Amino acid sequence: MTTTRDRDARGRPLVAVTGLGIVTSLGQGKAANWAGLTAGRSGIHAITRFPTAGLRTRIAGTVDFVAAEPFCAPTLGERLATLAAEEAVEQAAIGRPGDFPGPLFVAVPPVEVDWPQRRALAEAASGGVTYADLLAAAATGRFRDWHDLFSFGTAADRIADRFGTIGSPVSLSTACSSGATAIQLGVEAIRRGEADAVLSIGTDGSVNPESLIRFSLLSALSTQNDPPEGAAKPFSKNRDGFVMGEGAAALVLENAEAARARGARILAFVLGCGEKGDGFHRTRSSPDGAPIVAAIREAIADAGLSPDDIDYVNAHGTGTPENDRMEALGCSAVLGERMRGVPISSNKSMIGHTLTAAGAVEAVISCMTIANGRLPPTINYRVPDPAIPLDVVANEARDASVRFVLSNSFGFGGQNTCLVMAREPRRATTSTSPPGTRGRRRPTSPDSFRPPIRTADSAPMRWTSPTARPSTISPSGWRTRAHTGSSTARASPTTRSPPPCRRSGRRPPCR
Amino acid sequence: MTLRPVVVTGTGIVSSLGEGPAPHLAALDGHVPPRVDAERFAPWLVHPAVALDWDRQIPKRSDQRQMEAWQRLGVYAAGLALDAAGLRQDGGLKARTHLIVAAGGGERDYAVDGQILTGLRDAADPGAFLNERLMSDLRPTLFLAQLSNLLAGNIAIVHGVTGASRTFMGEEAAGTDALRIAEARIAAGQADIILAGASYNAERPDSLVLFELGGYLWKRPFAPVAERPPRGGGLILGSGAAFLVLEAAEHAASRGAEALARLHPVPSGRTRRGPGDVRASLRRLWSEAGIGRDAAILSGATGVADVTEAELAAIGELAPGARPVLLGDLVGHVLEAVAPLGAALAVAAIREGRAPEMAVTILGHRRGEGVVRVAAAR
Known part of the structure; x- marks a missing residue:
């Protein structure tokens, strides 16, 4: 019998997060990433994996410290996913090794034969190479492993094998919102009662010449190569595109009641998911932002919250002219005038756009933000865009008590997926919520923005890097220490008029 | 949780046999031989897509130009399904209709x-x-013609289906799971109406390369699926696309749409394909699907050795005396589209009184097993 404690307002099972794992160009694991993100460190650097001669963009947030064999996008992606999932499953302490008690949803990038392999197939050809030559080489049977290597379902199959997930693993893509969709599919499976636990993963290790050039030809990438760490400039007036990144993130999601029953530590809740398609254009958003607005609204409503409840926005924030403008428009349309005082920051300023993984990576970071009571900054914010008068947590991390995070993901093909994550579910007014978190409404003026007063009940847990201040490791594997940061937020650096956010002419088609 | 029955209110099929239910039912009845092209990629065979008048479903030439063949096939079939479900003119409902698409990637230059x-x-x-x-x-x-999720994106642009889309990847299993999750979401009240389907273009050198790498292609003169395993086995790729409009029965009734058939919950699984795994998996899925004794059987068997024999043997045990029709003998192996095309054809067959219910078996050439049960709507 499920108690109302673990049901949401619609009577559905609450979805708890009990395990988190992450790998990005900042490092492997939560501690390394949290240390880097809160220090405002960039993982973006000059590409050394392949020659960049002749390319307009020669930088990326590649993960160069993880080996994969043979080295190509599918093997690196699978390896990154595995590392993230190992961390998440270990933290959740669920099941037995190789025996995860639930299904797998994994966002993987599109797969195709890569150039080194194509070249190897062409080796025996004489004269001009055609696909007939490649077919003849394939028919020799010398490259048998490459069928699996370049099949779409292989990464999920191997991850399912390794972790022993139940049922048919789902590989999915919703372009740059894929990671969020993997989480959404998991949330839905738990709400349907199909599973008490799911493993949701987003991964991307596809920085290679052709992938980079494809985005470059769409004018989606920053070309400000020097210095590399300054290129990703979300929300800045001089933003000129995103920077490709690599990484993976994994979440163990559980029916909250089942998690409590097994004594698991609940790290956060995924309270709501929202999505809306956009049929306006293959790469651009509807000019009025209606689909983005609908996705944000749906996520908040699905969470049983009102827009006034959102404390912080983990932005999609790619740093393309179009995305950031449309995202600001969408957030402002839903949160209203109050949005000017709601902090919003883009992890992509530091780790680049991890594409297929981004939604999951940013969900994990959102959970860390909630737990640590600290907002990662938007770095490289030197030239504010007057059209985006938002509090972007400029350049330095900031302490703030965060109850409800909105995490946005938008992608090519009209994909808009938003998640709401929480420290605790919203309780009815007679509930046992910690003081200061009950039905509060924020003042609307940015100048009067103050984070909620933190109490013993809501003291945050923190991840710290091994070299940071002394920490202890809790029985659940979380590093904890007393909160020492300031609880006073800085005023927003940009307090100008509300965003006009009207479409102004044609922009590079990037989201 | 009270689960809602899920019905099919429209289907769209495109393949080497033609478009719509009629040519596929004729083939199901054994009246039409398969169409095979043995010349274009000799010695490799393909079942080529029938020539289509794209303008009928993709009115803007600019849209046609921005798509490759796999997308055009899928957008065309999706349009047929929307037409059949009476959604063409209902912009409001199409804007609330969700999409689950199974797809790989697109053609190269x-x-x-x-x-x-x-x-x-x-x-x-x-x-x-x-x-x-x-x-x-x-x-x-x-x-944009290569990205997996851009079939869904093009369906949104061309047909205005903009509830939200999700694209599943992973060969045959992606098609099965598209139906599985669409049915489950509707049954649980997480969605009222979903357009689900897949598209595959076989007439692609890069696809042939991928399958030839693994040694999965049949290269001898054409032979039916069941005759291939004893001679080494192999599949013949086919171009095709299929979409189904799936709705909660109450939703269909409320808008006066006819339920063509009922889609039951779709069990799927994954084994490590060890000895006996396929047979055991199929038995379990068959039972979970609740396949009745009088069900007709449509098998997605590929022709690849071992798995094809195991599947046909298991079907022989599960339905003694049944004579399964092999989808590969009709349209070739349409990869991600096997499950949707099989289900759409089952809907047509049930609608035309060929059987009270049909079981569609989908065993991937490499991995993934599923059974789809389609039955007459009450």
């Missing part, structure tokens, strides 16, 4: 690939050469 591979052999600096040629020779919009 074969000429460009060939020229680059030729040039790379003598390039002094192969890395710089590759960069330079890709930068200058790749069409910027080709990327």
